[in-house]
Amino acid sequence: MSILINKDTTVIIQGITGREAVNLTREGLDYGTKIVGGVTPGRAGRDVYGVPVYDCVRDITAKQQVDGSIVTVPPRFTRDAVFEAIEAGVKLIVIVTERIPRGEVAQMVELARLRGARIIGPNCLGILSPDEAKMGGLGGPAVNVRRAFKKGPIGVMSRSGGMTTEIANTLSAAGLGQSTAVSIGGDAIIGSTYAELMPLFEADRETRAIVIYSEPGGRMEAELADWVRENKSRLPIVAFMAGRFMDEMPGMRFGHAGTIVEGKADTTVDKIERMKAAGIAVAERIEDIPALVKERLRGH
Amino acid sequence: MRFYEYEAKALFARHGTPLPKGQVARTAAEAQKIAAGIGGPVVLKSQVLTGGRMKAGGVKFADAPADAEAAAKAILALEIKGQKPRGVLVEQRAPVAQEYFAAVTWDGRRKLPVLIFSDMGGIDIEEVAEKHPAHVARAHLSTILPWSAYRAKEAIVAVGVTGDDLNRLIPIVSTLVEVFLRYDLTLAEINPLGKLADGRFLVLDGHVDLEGDARDKHAKLLEELGIGKEETREARPPTAFEIKGAQVDASDHRGVAGNVREFDGDLGLVIGAGGGSLTLFDAIRKHGGRPANYCEIGGNPSVRKACDLTKLILSKPGVKKIAVMMNVVSNTRVDIVARGVIKGCVESGRDPAETIAIFRIPGAWEDDGFTILRKYGVEYCDRTVSMDEAAGRAVAKMARA
Amino acid sequence: MPGMFIDVEVDAKTAGDTALAKKLTEVCPVNIFAQEKDGRLRIVGENLDECVLCDLCVQAAPAGTVRVVKLYER
Numbered sequence: 115m116s117i118l119i120n121k122d123t124t125v126i127i128q129g130i131t132g133r134e135a136v137n138l139t140r141e142g143l144d145y146g147t148k149i150v151g152g153v154t155p156g157r158a159g160r161d162v163y164g165v166p167v168y169d170c171v172r173d174i175t176a177k178q179q180v181d182g183s184i185v186t187v188p189p190r191f192t193r194d195a196v197f198e199a200i201e202a203g204v205k206l207i208v209i210v211t212e213r214i215p216r217g218e219v220a221q222m223v224e225l226a227r228l229r230g231a232r233i234i235g236p237n238c239l240g241i242l243s244p245d246e247a248k249m250g251g252l253g254g255p256a257v258n259v260r261r262a263f264k265k266g267p268i269g270v271m272s273r274s275g276g277m278t279t280e281i282a283n284t285l286s287a288a289g290l291g292q293s294t295a296v297s298i299g300g301d302a303i304i305g306s307t308y309a310e311l312m313p314l315f316e317a318d319r320e321t322r323a324i325v326i327y328s329e330p331g332g333r334m335e336a337e338l339a340d341w342v343r344e345n346k347s348r349l350p351i352v353a354f355m356a357g358r359f360m361d362e363m364p365g366m367r368f369g370h371a372g373t374i375v376e377g378k379a380d381t382t383v384d385k386i387e388r389m390k391a392a393g394i395a396v397a398e399r400i401e402d403i404p405a406l407v408k409e410r411l412r413g414h
Numbered sequence: 415m416r417f418y419e420y421e422a423k424a425l426f427a428r429h430g431t432p433l434p435k436g437q438v439a440r441t442a443a444e445a446q447k448i449a450a451g452i453g454g455p456v457v458l459k460s461q462v463l464t465g466g467r468m469k470a471g472g473v474k475f476a477d478a479p480a481d482a483e484a485a486a487k488a489i490l491a492l493e494i495k496g497q498k499p500r501g502v503l504v505e506q507r508a509p510v511a512q513e514y515f516a517a518v519t520w521d522g523r524r525k526l527p528v529l530i531f532s533d534m535g536g537i538d539i540e541e542v543a544e545k546h547p548a549h550v551a552r553a554h555l556s557t558i559l560p561w562s563a564y565r566a567k568e569a570i571v572a573v574g575v576t577g578d579d580l581n582r583l584i585p586i587v588s589t590l591v592e593v594f595l596r597y598d599l600t601l602a603e604i605n606p607l608g609k610l611a612d613g614r615f616l617v618l619d620g621h622v623d624l625e626g627d628a629r630d631k632h633a634k635l636l637e638e639l640g641i642g643k644e645e646t647r648e649a650r651p652p653t654a655f656e657i658k659g660a661q662v663d664a665s666d667h668r669g670v671a672g673n674v675r676e677f678d679g680d681l682g683l684v685i686g687a688g689g690g691s692l693t694l695f696d697a698i699r700k701h702g703g704r705p706a707n708y709c710e711i712g713g714n715p716s717v718r719k720a721c722d723l724t725k726l727i728l729s730k731p732g733v734k735k736i737a738v739m740m741n742v743v744s745n746t747r748v749d750i751v752a753r754g755v756i757k758g759c760v761e762s763g764r765d766p767a768e769t770i771a772i773f774r775i776p777g778a779w780e781d782d783g784f785t786i787l788r789k790y791g792v793e794y795c796d797r798t799v800s801m802d803e804a805a806g807r808a809v810a811k812m813a814r815a
Numbered sequence: 816m817p818g819m820f821i822d823v824e825v826d827a828k829t830a831g832d833t834a835l836a837k838k839l840t841e842v843c844p845v846n847i848f849a850q851e852k853d854g855r856l857r858i859v860g861e862n863l864d865e866c867v868l869c870d871l872c873v874q875a876a877p878a879g880t881v882r883v884v885k886l887y888e889r
Contacts, residue, residue, distance in 0.1 A: 137745075189627070215598040215628035216520060220557040223525050228558075254744020254778055262742055262797075274689020276712065279777075280741035283797055300688055303525050329692060333522050357692035359699055365649025368673065368695075368708065369688040371627065400693070401800040716845075717864045753820045753864055760819070782868070786820060786887045 115320035116243030116294040117269070117311070118206060118234075119147075119182065123247055126171065126180050126204075127152045128195045129187035130162050134210070137251070138184060139163050144256035147247040150178060153195075171202040182206035184240065184249050189214045192236070196222045200231045208249045209235035209305070212371070216303045223305055233305025237371060239275030239297040242282075252297050253279050266291015268407065269315040269349070271308050272327035273300050273334075273370065274356070280400060281327055281354070288404030293321040300329075300370025307334045309341035315349060323407050324351045328385065330360045331373045335385040339392035350410035351394045352403055358382045415624045415647045418461045420503050421639050422622035425597070426604075429589050433617050436505030445486030448504040450479040455507040458482060460489045461500040463647060470494045475507060496650065508616065513606035515539055516587045517621075518555075518594040527555045529591055531569040535606035549573050561595060563588040582615050583607075597635060598628030655730060659709065662722045669715030669746065671723040679704025681771070681812050682727035682736035684720070684755055687712030690741035690801070697805035698737070703812060706733045714746045720754020721761065728762040728769070734815050735771040737808035742797055748775050748783030756790050767791035771811040774804035818863030822884040823847055823872070829880040830856040839881070842871040 119125075125142070129135050130152025139162050142149050149165050151174040158169040168174055171183070183199040185192060185207060192211045199207050200222075207226070214236050226233050234241060240250015244265040252275060253259035262283035268290050272278040275297040282295050296311060298304055308326055315321045328335050335353070342351065360368055361381040367374045378384055386396050395410060397403045417425065420438040427433055435452050438461060439445035449456045460472030467473050472494050474485035486502045513535035521528040532550045534542045543550045551572035553565050566587040570580055586607065594602040601623040608618045629636065636643075646652050652660070659674025670687075681703050685691045691710045698705050707727055711720065727736055738755050740746065752773065759766040773787055776797035787794040795804055829835055833854030840848045840856075845865035849857045872881050 190631075213627045215625045215631065216600070217527075217557060217595065217598045217625070217628075220520075220525050220527070224556065224558050251745060258744050258778055272689070274687070274692075274741075276687040276741040276743065277689035277693065279744055280690065280801070283742050284800070287798070302522060303520065327689060329689065337523055354693075356689055356696060358696045360692070363649070366675070367626075367648065368675070369692045369710070373688075373692070399697075399800065399802040401802065747867075750867070757819055757864065782885070782887075785885075789887045 115318050116246050117314040117318050117321070118241050118294060118296070119243050119249055120246040121146065122148065123181045123249075124148045124150045124179055125182045125184060125247075125249055126150060126174055127165070128171070128183055128185045128199065130154055130165065130167055131157050131160070132186060134251070135186045136162055138186065138210075139165055141251065141255050141259075142248060145248050145259055147249065150174065150180065171198050171204065175202045175204070180204050182208065182249055184208045184210060186210040193218045193222055196233070197225060200225050200229050205231045207231060207233050207305070208238065208240045209233060209299075210238065210240065210250055211235075212237035212301070214301070216301065219301060219303045223303065226305065234296060235299040235305060237301045238299035238304070239278065241294060241296050243294045244292055250297070251275070252295065253282070262286060263295065264291035266293065267320055267322035268292045269318070269321045269324045270295035270326075271298055271311055271324065272296070273298060273329050273372070274327055277327045277356070281325055281403065284400050285325065285404055285407070290404055290407060293318055300372055302332060302372035308338040309334070312338070312341055312345070312347065312349075316345075316347060321349065323411055324349050325403055325407065326351065326353045328353055328355050329369055329373045330357045330375050330382050330385075331380050333379060336379065336388050339388040339394065342392045342394065350407070350413070352397055352406045352410065353389055353394050354397045354400060354403060355382045355386055415626050415629065416463045417622040417624065417639075417641075418463065418500055419459065419620060420461055420501070421641065422620035423617065424639055425593065425622060425635075426617055426620055429593055431586055431589055431617055432615060434505040434508060436503060438501045438503050439486060440501045442483045442487040442490060445502055445504050446479050446483035449476060449482035452504070452506045456482055457505050457507045458485045458489055459503045459505070460492065460494060461503055462494045462497040464495045464497055467494060472499070508608075509611050510606075510608040510618070511611050512609045513618070514583070514609065514615075515542070515605045516590055516607055517601065517603035517605065518591050518599070519601045519603075521554065524554055526557065527594060529553045529555060529566065529569055529587070531566075531573060531587060533573045533575055539605070555591065555595070557595075561588075561591055566591065578613060579609065582613070586615055586617075597632055598625045599623060600625050655707070655726070658726055659723070662719060662726055665722065666716050666719050669711070669713040669719060671709065671711045671715045671719045673708070673710045674723070674726070675708040676730075677705045677707055679706045680732050680734045681808065682706045682730065682733040683709060684711060684724060684727065684736055684738045686710050686740045686746065687743075690739075693741070694739050694801055694805055697802045698809060701806045701809040703805070703809035706730055711740070711751065712746055714750065715754070717750055717754045717757065720751050721758040724755045724758025725762050728758065728764060735769055735808070735812060737771045737805070739772065739774040739801060739804050739808075741801065743775055743777035745778070746775075747778050748780040749786060750779070751775055752783040752786045756786065756792070771808040772804050774799060774801065816860045817886060818860070818866075820885070820887050821863045821866040822886055823858055823863060823866070824882045824884060825856060825858070825876075826880040829876055835876060838875050839872050842875045844869060844871070848872065
């Protein structure tokens with residue numbers, strides 16, 4: 115099983131004729147994702163690797179069920195594209211684009227809430243359910259995906275796209291496959307935080323443990339710690355915290371847009387403390403993650 | 415991106431928010447002239463992008479223009495937390511009866527902006543919230559429904575303000591929200607918002623932070639306020655090395671080889687991507703390594719870009735070797751980065767085998783990449799070697815260098 | 816002059832075909848090909864190492880007349 119996407123999920127790509135989008139299309143198709151259409155205004159009638167291109171999202175939703183959309187258009191057009199998808203009834207939207215001002219991200223999130231849609235990203239590599247489907251660039255070409263990602267019981271959530279693959283690869287090498295890996299995005303405000311995705315993993319019977327990758331900045335880790343405590347989660351969680359050096363360098367931005375230490379709650383020390391207090395194990399190195407996961411799986 | 419106080423006030427002034435009479439001066443003589451123009455007592459404030467000005471001696475009072483000149487001279491010469499002042503703000507000084515606080519910022523958890531209002535201004539708002547919760551009101555704002563001033567009214571009333579004060583405060587606080595939303599700010603704060611003896615309200619100090627990713631969108635405003643494109647407005651100004659790093663990144667639209675930060679160690683780092691760089695920088699330090707720089711490569715940069723970044727790092731005095739490391743890559747290509755860093759070594763007159771302490775980038779096109787590295791005798795490792803272990807090997811080599 | 820890592824060899828006859836030269840200039844994503852004033856093909860030496868091994872030039876020309884050489888395999 116998986117969360118968010120599987121073999122049957124129908125997906126469209128907004129901005130499909132762009133350079134990166136063409137890659138995403140080929141990678142997705144090669145991996146078995148059902149990409150049923152693409153949108154680039156003015157390019158209707160063309161196709162990208164056999165995927166038909168339309169002017170509007172509604173041109174596709176009028177014909178068939180569309181479960182998800184991958185949005186990869188330039189930052190100044192992203193809000194419009196996401197609004198179009200939400201209003202056309204698409205319920206899962208992966209925003210790949212980065213450098214969108216957070217005021218606009220908040221608008222997308224607010225509209226999605228109003229319409230019962232879910233946003234992953236922005237500034238993310240998307241979702242991957244091994245041997246099922248992938249939405250976004252996560253893992254790269256299908257041949258590389260198969261090398262790093264294997265099917266199994268671990269849910270992965272990461273604020274870094276690249277580290278999602280690194281962690282999946284480490285887990286796979288230790289015989290721990292993944293149910294679904296989600297690159298949740300590196301911005302200060304994102305559509306779905308760890309805590310907001312936890313209920314989905316909790317409900318997925320195949321998922322038996324969670325691994326997260328986190329960074330300085332924001333309140334997402336504190337929110338997860340609270341969620342775990344309040345909901346008595348059945349899932350053990352192992353976290354890796356990068357950017358510990360940043361605690362000594364307040365006001366400097368490293369890594370992703372949301373990665374900055376502005377106050378005590380942004381520091382890795384504070385986050386690690388909160389997570390540990392909630393029973394979340396914190397790995398010192400990426401390669402320590404599998405043993406911690408196995409240890410906690412035995413305890414459950 | 416932080417604004418200086420005088421820039422924040424200039425932004426507020428455009429929207430009719432009441433401010434004390436005043437102007438920013440670059441020299442003591444200019445300050446004297448401004449003070450003479452105001453007539454009467456003035457306050458002089460150092461224009462730096464950091465808090466704690468008062469404690470550091472960056473705020474002074476003067477009753478006569480001659481005193482203002484002396485005070486400005488002292489302030490302009492004073493560095494605060496390593497920052498030289500941009501200028502000195504000379505403002506009319508008026509007796510304040512009470513201080514209020516008003517701010518709009520982001521609530522990351524709710525993913526909405528939040529208006530915070532208090533009738534206990536001038537001190538740390540977190541402290542007020544903790545000790546006197548009844549004196550702090552919060553109101554979350556919608557980002558898609560239109561803003562309406564009654565929300566400001568409700569927040570002000572919630573801390574017990576009524577009468578003429580309420581009616582004078584509503585437009586000031588409501589305008590603050592409008593400015594926040596209109597310019598993609600991450601912080602718009604008036605603290606203190608002073609009530610004068612005659613009942614008028616004035617913005618005594620203001621803080622504005624504009625979202626970095628919205629700079630292009632508001633280029634016209636920034637230009638009008640005199641904020642240069644090259645000003646990063648971070649905790650410290652960029653070094654010459656960092657500026658050159660940004661130039662390398664901007665030289666070519668393909669991929670990223672950016673966010674170069676200077677440190678004083680001997681091990682140059684060509685690392686990526688966003689999360690991978692954080693992980694690797696931690697690992698290098700944990701193993702006792704001394705990084706010469708931080709950077710982020712990703713998005714499949716061109717050979718030229720990777721080459722120029724390598725050359726820049728090798729040009730830094732004291733850099734003995736470089737470590738080239740990333741997480742498992744899927745978009746960035748191993749062979750392209752390998753070509754770039756080897757070329758960078760050769761063009762710097764260095765032997766790649768000696769100069770590259772370790773190359774750990776597994777993933778897309780790794781077979782070609784590893785062939786290139788073997789040909790030049792560079793030590794590399796595949797995905798079976800962890801990021802931490804690779805960092806450890808690089809540091810161990812430095813000890814022998 | 817070849818690059819450090821990549822060289823592109825083009826048969827004399829192919830290089831003289833101006834229509835083909837135009838096509839090669841268009842297909843290469845990293846601008847390794849350009850045209851002389853008279854339309855003949857010119858190899859842009861400084862871009863050779865940017866080659867992404869996409870093979871589009873090889874496919875655009877008659878079989879065997881354009882060869883992309885990985886110098887690091889020699």
